[in-house]
Amino acid sequence: MSRRRVARFRAAATPLIVAAILAGTFALASCSSPPAQVPDGAAADRSEFDELLGVLKEAGADPLRRFAALRQISANLIRQREYARLGALLSSGAEAGRSDAAEGSADASADPFGAWYLFTAAYAYEQAGSAPIAAIYYDRALEDYPDSAVDGRSIHRECLSRLIAIVDSPERRIGYYKDLIARFPGEATDGAPIFLLAREYERIGDWDLAVKAYSEFLPFFGTAIPGYPDAFRYARSVVDLYNSPKDWAYKDLQALVGKVRAALAAGDAYKLRSYRAKVNFFASGWHADEVDSNARALFDFGEFMSGSRISSAAELDPDSNRREAYLKTWGWTDKISTWYFCFRRIYFPADPEIHGSWEWAGIYFGEKNQ
16 A cells, blocks of 8 residues: 555544444445455555555554454455454454543443454354354443444444354343343344243243243234244234143043043033143144144034944054054044044243143044045
């Protein structure tokens, strides 16, 4: 870089241009794949880098000039994938800004670029494979510096998103989700952060708060959440099951099957209905999607039992297993005479009394091989 180019570079570092400088670097830091590496020995690249280091040194305590130089140096190091060096450089830049502010009797967090320095340093460490160190810097950007907008995007919001992605502790993720929802309500307009917060509460076994969050998510019908294709159905199931009497659960599968058989033999539609699950009971063909709301069944068994004798197999179907069992029944209608009753173990750790118990979960119409 010539001296004339350096002069033009310095002159361009005005408040009017800062937003564009920030946006350019922010876009680099947001890329999943950095640009191709420039050879370390490239003379032009080395010369430019040395010139920029000189600009940085000359910037002294001027935060705007220091930021402009560090932005250009950061772009250079990202291009060469020298992430460890970049992280160290930017964390030093943040500390220099705090030191200068303190010496001027100002708030040490007053450096307008401090959050950006730490966010980009965190990104560098993350790309270098040091997620725990990256998390420290993302946290520091949140705690030590005020937020700033970059190309219309909040640095604090981006820090929270990255922390949610790289931190494993559900307790910490709960805090980040709560902060994200409270500070950036626009992020929750589709309900996704609320559902994911509920999942974290579920992970730590706080079912009261999990159900509360799932309940808040239910109005967002139709929201698509990556990794959770049945998010709405799952949330509704948890909330309904949590609030239901759960009086249809049986510890012993044979006891439940015996009561169902007796109700069939007696033609007692009322008793039969009392034994079915009151949450997510389904009735569908073998190849239909149980999750489809059209497969839900609230019909009256009496309409199908009147004038007909319903029979049931003496034993459970051979395809039954430790988690799901089938009972063949027949004599229902001329069109579809055979129905298989499906019994399943209940998965609901929120209530140890019924978790692992059996329920009559639904009905499959027709023969299994049809």
